[in-house]
Amino acid sequence: MKKTGAILLICMLVLISIYPCVSADDTGVIVTEERVEISLAAKGLQVDETVTVINNGGENATFLRFWIQQNAQDTKIVETQSGKELVPLITGNTRTCNLSALNLTIGPTKTLTVTLTYFLPTTEQYFVQTLLYDTVSFLVIYNDGNTDLNLFQGKYLLYRSDVSNELQVRLYKPTEAPLNITIIVIVFVVVIVALALLLLLLKKKRSKTKKAVAESEENLMTKKTLLLSLLKDLEKQYRAQSISDETYTKIKDEYKQQAVDVMKKLDDLKK
Numbered sequence: 001m002k003k004t005g006a007i008l009l010i011c012m013l014v015l016i017s018i019y020p021c022v023s024a025d026d027t028g029v030i031v032t033e034e035r036v037e038i039s040l041a042a043k044g045l046q047v048d049e050t051v052t053v054i055n056n057g058g059e060n061a062t063f064l065r066f067w068i069q070q071n072a073q074d075t076k077i078v079e080t081q082s083g084k085e086l087v088p089l090i091t092g093n094t095r096t097c098n099l100s101a102l103n104l105t106i107g108p109t110k111t112l113t114v115t116l117t118y119f120l121p122t123t124e125q126y127f128v129q130t131l132l133y134d135t136v137s138f139l140v141i142y143n144d145g146n147t148d149l150n151l152f153q154g155k156y157l158l159y160r161s162d163v164s165n166e167l168q169v170r171l172y173k174p175t176e177a178p179l180n181i182t183i184i185v186i187v188f189v190v191v192i193v194a195l196a197l198l199l200l201l202l203k204k205k206r207s208k209t210k211k212a213v214a215e216s217e218e219n220l221m222t223k224k225t226l227l228l229s230l231l232k233d234l235e236k237q238y239r240a241q242s243i244s245d246e247t248y249t250k251i252k253d254e255y256k257q258q259a260v261d262v263m264k265k266l267d268d269l270k271k
Contacts, residue, residue: 028057061106131165
């Protein structure tokens with residue numbers, strides 16, 4: 001019985017050394033920058049968080065806490081400089097990482113960068129984050145495969161123990177384009193269709209105009225030929241003394257004037 005009790009006591013001491021109780025060890029920790037990049041992957045929505053912290057306290061920080069939303073799968077937390085993976089103690093949504101277990105600490109005024117990678121279901125409508133530290137810069141980006149879409153950017157976010165400190169960021173569904181891109185595509189298609197219709201109408205109008213011009217020119221040529229023929233006949237009748245001088249002069253002047261008008265119109269069409 002004593003042996004069993006001793007073993008239990010040793011196990012408890014080991015657990016305490018690995019996962020110390022939440023105390024003032026991270027009191028001076030401030031997040032200087034947190035960048036969250038979300039993209040579509042085979043497993044779902046891949047979330048890559050890069051968190052840089054600084055210790056503004058007077059003592060070494062020996063652990064860090066991270067909040068990860070529900071339904072997260074395959075969570076991996078890595079200290080970037082050493083490449084060491086941190087094994088967290090999970091309490092609800094909070095992951096508590098013991099830095100000293102991997103011979104890591106954050107000295108006063110020193111910084112440390114950690115990357116968190118996990119996957120969310122593609123049906124997730126919101127990215128949710130709860131602040132555990134004062135945060136200088138917080139950025140959420142959705143990468144659609146071509147461009148980075150800035151979903152949220154916050155500055156100087158203060159942690160308060162009397163409120164939830166929760167942030168909710170609306171996600172774009174991976175299967176749909178953002179609204180502004182959709183509108184641009186629709187407008188572009190409408191403009192292209194409108195231009196195509198306009199060009200078609202102009203082409204038809206020009207075709208009709210050319211046809212009308214051709215018909216008008218043909219009529220004028222016919223009229224010119226007819227007037228010249230009438231003038232010749234009139235001249236023959238006058239020489240044969242079939243008509244009087246007065247009638248000849250009157251009709252001749254009228255035909256000549258009409259012929260001059262026709263030739264002017266033909267010249268205008270050729271210009």
